[in-house]
Amino acid sequence: xxxxxxxxxxxxxxxxxxxxxxxxxxxxxxxxxxxxxxxxxxxxxxxxxxxxxxxxxxxxxxxxxxxxxxxxxxxxxxxxxxxxxxxxxxxxxxxxxxxxxxxxxxxxxxxxxxxxxxxxxxxxxxxxxxxxxxxxxxxxxxxxxxxxxxxxxxxxxxxxxxxxxxxxxxxxxxxxxxxxxxxxxxxxxxxxxxxxxxxxxxxxxxxxxxxxxxxxxxxxxxxxxxxxxxxxxxxxxxxxxxxxxxxxxxxxxxxxxxxxxxxxxxxxxxxxxxxxxxxxxxxxxxxxxxxxxxxxxxxxxxxxxxxxxxxxxxxxxxxxxxxxxxxxxxxxxxxxxxxxxxxxxxxxxxxxxxxxxxxxxxxxxxxxxxxxx
Numbered sequence: 001x002x003x004x005x006x007x008x009x010x011x012x013x014x015x016x017x018x019x020x021x022x023x024x025x026x027x028x029x030x031x032x033x034x035x036x037x038x039x040x041x042x043x044x045x046x047x048x049x050x051x052x053x054x055x056x057x058x059x060x061x062x063x064x065x066x067x068x069x070x071x072x073x074x075x076x077x078x079x080x081x082x083x084x085x086x087x088x089x090x091x092x093x094x095x096x097x098x099x100x101x102x103x104x105x106x107x108x109x110x111x112x113x114x115x116x117x118x119x120x121x122x123x124x125x126x127x128x129x130x131x132x133x134x135x136x137x138x139x140x141x142x143x144x145x146x147x148x149x150x151x152x153x154x155x156x157x158x159x160x161x162x163x164x165x166x167x168x169x170x171x172x173x174x175x176x177x178x179x180x181x182x183x184x185x186x187x188x189x190x191x192x193x194x195x196x197x198x199x200x201x202x203x204x205x206x207x208x209x210x211x212x213x214x215x216x217x218x219x220x221x222x223x224x225x226x227x228x229x230x231x232x233x234x235x236x237x238x239x240x241x242x243x244x245x246x247x248x249x250x251x252x253x254x255x256x257x258x259x260x261x262x263x264x265x266x267x268x269x270x271x272x273x274x275x276x277x278x279x280x281x282x283x284x285x286x287x288x289x290x291x292x293x294x295x296x297x298x299x300x301x302x303x304x305x306x307x308x309x310x311x312x313x314x315x316x317x318x319x320x321x322x323x324x325x326x327x328x329x330x331x332x333x334x335x336x337x338x339x340x341x342x343x344x345x346x347x348x349x350x351x352x353x354x355x356x357x358x359x360x361x362x363x364x365x366x367x368x369x370x371x372x373x
């Protein structure tokens with residue numbers, strides 16, 4: 001009898017990490033895979049990413065059209081409960097033995113609850129990492145405590161998770177899935193990205209910007225964004241801004257970015273780039289700026305310098321090509337000016353990262369077949 005695994009994707013970011021693993025497991029003779037798309041894939045306000053799933057050739061077996069609503073505490077609670085009820089129905093329908101998830105988004109609280117109530121085991125990807133500036137960090141730790149199998153992104157994270165759990169049982173270093181995706185997926189060219197976006201970006205002559213609210217901070221989002229907004233409005237370089245996650249404060253950031261893009265022709269705002277365009281823009285950027293995890297993982301791998309603003313990613317091991325600064329305008333400006341230093345450029349091109357490049361999807365498939373079948 002085959003093992004039934006439900007794989008859950010909650011947003012545009014985690015799907016690019018899960019894509020190759022879904023494809024690999026779909027080819028297994030010992031595992032039935034049920035792919036479920038939910039959450040941010042249906043968030044039209046931030047550029048629904050459902051079409052991108054279909055474009056990759058992976059059709060969701062089930063769709064849960066609940067979008068997590070961060071408009072207020074009551075709306076957040078209500079939307080999570082709604083999602084949990086619908087997910088429970090799908091789990092029962094497919095008779096799932098295991099639930100596979102990646103990362104740390106708040107939707108995964110529902111998975112934790114259902115795992116306990118329905119006696120389903122969790123397979124977790126990307127444990128052992130830390131992001132002290134976001135409440136997601138607590139979700140990841142709870143997932144680590146309850147998960148049956150853990151796939152981590154490198155030996156650094158395997159050791160970290162082993163220390164946290166006081167055991168190394170079923171903790172497997174599979175490498176970071178996004179690095180395998182970058183190397184095996186055909187990306188757009190910069191010319192193709194420009195044509196698609198209606199931009200005229202030139203190689204190494206623009207900034208790629210993504211900033212999410214710090215949800216575990218005493219600083220409100222307006223204070224967080226004040227110095228950033230000033231820098232973006234004053235820089236002479238073109239800036240491509242992507243929309244933040246749907247966290248508390250995200251709507252304010254979108255409003256300010258819309259104002260900046262409407263009043264400054266050098267600033268371009270897109271609600272959803274899609275993974276292929278995002279990575280070609282990162283690869284060709286002068287630098288990336290904000291607080292996305294991609295500035296810590298993908299940027300060093302691609303040899304692109306990055307400026308991390310604030311504490312959302314605090315706790316992650318940083319490569320020498322990453323500059324971490326406060327929200328203060330002067331700190332941001334000073335970091336940006338330092339990028340012209342030849343030594344800083346050399347560091348970006350030769351930076352060492354803790355996120356390892358492996359045949360992640362194959363390792364996950366073979367490990368699960370060995371452990372579960």
